[in-house]
Amino acid sequence: MSIVLSHVNHIYDEDTAMAHPALIDVNIDIQDGEFIGLIGHTGSGKSTLIQHMNGLIEPTSGHIFFDGKDIGEQGFNKKTLRANVGLVFQYPEHQLFESDCFKDVCFGPRNLGLPQKEVELRAFEALSQVGFDPNYFYQSPFDLSGGQKRRVAIAGVLAMKPRVLILDEPTAGLDPKGREDILGLISSLHKEMKITVILVSHSMEDVADYVDRIIVMNKGRVAFDAPPKEVFSHYKELEEIGLAAPQVTYCMQDLATAGFDVDTSVTTLQEAKEEILKALSKC
Amino acid sequence: MLRDITLGQYYRADSVIHRLDPRVKIVATFVFIISLFLVKNFIGYLVAGLFLCLCIKLSTVPPKFIFRGMKAIFFLLLITMVFNLFLTPGEALLSFWKIKITKEGIKLALMMGVRLVFLITGSSLMTLTTTPNNLTDGLEDLLKPLKKIRVPVHEISMMMSIALRFIPILMEETDKIMKAQMARCADFESGSLINRARSLVPILVPLFISAFRRANDLAMAMEARCYRGGEGRTKMKPLIYKKEDAIAYLVLVIYLALIIVLGRILFS
Known part of the structure; x- marks a missing residue:
């Protein structure tokens, strides 16, 4: 299960006065089981990029290979691709339409042409996976809170049993508690179900704790593609493109310049704590 | 499209x-x-x-x-x-x-x-x-004489400018919802006429909800800025x-x- 993008370009409104490139020569190789953070400023091409990965947008030039097959080729089954590469859009709760949550989650698997029993089983499974309270299964999704609605929407994609899950800013508009819940949920999906996860965000803070690879987009190009530690070591360049490293990185940098013997490449709060304690015990 | x-x-x-x-x-x-x-x-x-x-x-x-x-x-x-x-x-x-x-x-x-x-x-x-704004401003001005016979000229032009303003927003919204449902393997193109009509429900329901939500937000925002109709309202850029x-x-x-x-x- 791999997704390979090779020299992908995308130009919006090609051949008009409003033409502007959204993706320029993007080369990315995504392997099975990875947990990737896709970071970029607004308008950097993140959303365009992920829509290429399940065939919603076709590249102006270049190729995308899913499991070694070119998805732009005639006769490629887009339905199978979309079932395998689940895409959760920004504010996914805005796509809910059924009269109760359970029915809404059934929509995806039913579109796959599965028998009714299988559809319901998958919907039940997916709703349990996202930790949705069974008491609310048959309630209208419009009566729920924002965080709960979002869970239902994510379950709607999970019910198709995708092997790659892409989430576009899944924490946008949530309070800190809801934010942590959703990120924890995604992380556990990755660990327990071994699915590849691509997490799109504009905040390094969000992804630093979870992902093992970060792709930074800038003006339609891939600026960095490396493990978090390496990407954050370029924090000066990140600032230049309007992004910032997590606060931990700044804190450690400041400590190092102040003369403490600390490892500046740590990315999580936990690691930083241990590093500081170690440095203090040396004093 | x-x-x-x-x-x-x-x-x-x-x-x-x-x-x-x-x-x-x-x-x-x-x-x-x-x-x-x-x-x-x-x-x-x-x-x-x-x-x-x-x-x-x-x-x-x-x-x-x-x-x-x-x-x-x-x-x-x-x-x-x-x-x-x-x-x-x-x-x-x-x-x-x-x-x-x-x-x-x-x-x-x-x-x-x-x-x-x-x-x-x-x-x-x-x-x-x-621009749509200019257009309705112009229309409002041209239709002013009709106020004498109690035609609500300002209200009509306000409705028009809001409607025009919402066309691109709702089109974008439709595009987004369509894509979101397509990501869930929805099929809008094949099948019988009845099936195709039914396949519009997953687009229309969220679209209507979003239109109502936006209308509600806009009404609230106008209210918050003390909008009370055209009476005594001046323009930032008079024609x-x-x-x-x-x-x-x-x-x-x-x-x-x-x-x-x-x-x-x-x-x-």
Whole structure:
């Protein structure tokens, strides 16, 4: 299960006065089981990029290979691709339409042409996976809170049993508690179900704790593609493109310049704590 | 797909036509449309065509953009022309079975075709060169006299500008919802007519909800800024006629005179 993008370009409104490139020569190789953070400023091409990965947008030039097959080729089954590469859009709760949550989650698997029993089983499974309270299964999704609605929407994609899950800013508009819940949920999906996860965000803070690879987009190009530690070591360049490293990185940098013997490449709060304690015990 | 609709779409540029007062453009479009119905011969259409070409040239809007809106009325155009071609009585040129093509039919079909094309081109030129806000401002000002007979002019123009403003927003929203449902393997293109109609439900329900939510937010925002209708409301940019506008009116009068003289009197 791999997704390979090779020299992908995308130009919006090609051949008009409003033409502007959204993706320029993007080369990315995504392997099975990875947990990737896709970071970029607004308008950097993140959303365009992920829509290429399940065939919603076709590249102006270049190729995308899913499991070694070119998805732009005639006769490629887009339905199978979309079932395998689940895409959760920004504010996914805005796509809910059924009269109760359970029915809404059934929509995806039913579109796959599965028998009714299988559809319901998958919907039940997916709703349990996202930790949705069974008491609310048959309630209208419009009566729920924002965080709960979002869970239902994510379950709607999970019910198709995708092997790659892409989430576009899944924490946008949530309070800190809801934010942590959703990120924890995604992380556990990755660990327990071994699915590849691509997490799109504009905040390094969000992804630093979870992902093992970060792709930074800038003006339609891939600026960095490396493990978090390496990407954050370029924090000066990140600032230049309007992004910032997590606060931990700044804190450690400041400590190092102040003369403490600390490892500046740590990315999580936990690691930083241990590093500081170690440095203090040396004093 | 949804991007093809030119109606209410503004083409940003800085040209003489763009800078004209919206009232001038509305009046000019109105006069132009009337002139198309006054004309009775081809010389008149030539004058109207030249005038339109001149305006398009001055507006710097690429012709491709203007004609894009034509796609939508292509069938209407075709049907009109076919009906006129076959159903006009007169001197028969060609006839087979019960159908005959007459000289008058050809003339009428051509005239109707040209008239429709000019009509659409003229009005889309106005919407392409005027922002929706300016357009409704102009309309409000032009319709002001109707206030005397208790027509709620301000409310109508406010409704229009909100409606126009929401067209691109709702189109974007539709696009987003469609994609989100497609990501869940929804199929909008195949199946029987009933199935296809049913497949619209997952788009329409979220779209309506979002429209209501947006309407609610907008109403709240207007209320919060003390909107109380048009009474005593002043404008940040009041419409003022400039020298160019006077010239434009003059050109318009000359055009109308030419149309009447050439298209109706001289060669009729």
